[in-house]
């Protein structure tokens with residue numbers, strides 16, 4: 001039976017460490033702040049934004065909240081971002097996605113100063129990651145690296161397979177595993193021999209977005225399995241991942257549960273990016 005990788009505990013450890021680091025910066029007279037922008041009132045986004053604000057409160061990061069009406073124009077949003085880009089008291093800027101349909105998301109992401117891009121979505125941040133320069137990394141894949149390291153899963157020299165090629169998870173995940181000297185394969189919807197490739201993985205990261213699509217038959221005995229998916233099932237509205245936990249945990253060596261695996265790590269890494277932003281902007 002696989003050992004559970006406890007993302008809830010690891011994320012709490014990380015937030016406690018950040019709280020301490022922020023306290024030390026405060027002692028030097030440096031505050032850490034995050035501007036969170038939400039346009040409209042999408043219920044899921046509202047929950048995410050509130051969780052981010054709570055994590056700020058916990059870690060001692062000042063959160064500046066901009067809750068804008070659905071009808072906000074692209075120009076209004078861009079001018080707010082411009083103002084925050086130029087405000088020395090703001091270290092990180094986060095625009096909650098998705099944005100309403102009349103606003104060009106790509107244009108908005110590109111308008112954020114890369115030095116304040118704590119989500120790591122700006123093309124400059126993506127480029128910095130790919131050449132190994134200092135910059136912000138998308139929080140979910142950054143959190144997965146922390147989960148692996150803190151669960152004593154060695155990456156160097158290991159066969160790492162990422163299923164999914166999104167800009168936010170799959171691609172940066174592959175770059176990060178490569179940075180850690182893993183041997184990386186990216187699989188996607190057109191991959192022909194998925195089972196054969198997945199079952200050669202020492203580390204298997206599943207970010208497909210389909211409930212329980214990867215079962216135990218795709219997994220090598222003893223592999224570390226990271227499940228990025230989160231879905232509500234028909235059965236009593238319970239949560240499940242992209243991995244069929246029951247069969248996968250019979251084969252895997254270590255596995256993340258859903259909920260309580262990857263999910264809590266995303267916000268912990270966002271807090272870390274805010275801390276790093278303040279450090280960088282203050283010339284540390």
Ligand code: GUN
Pocket residue numbers: 094095096097098119139266
């Ligand atoms: N919407 C869903 N996930 C995210 C995220 O990580 N960052 C932002 N900005 N919006 C999101």
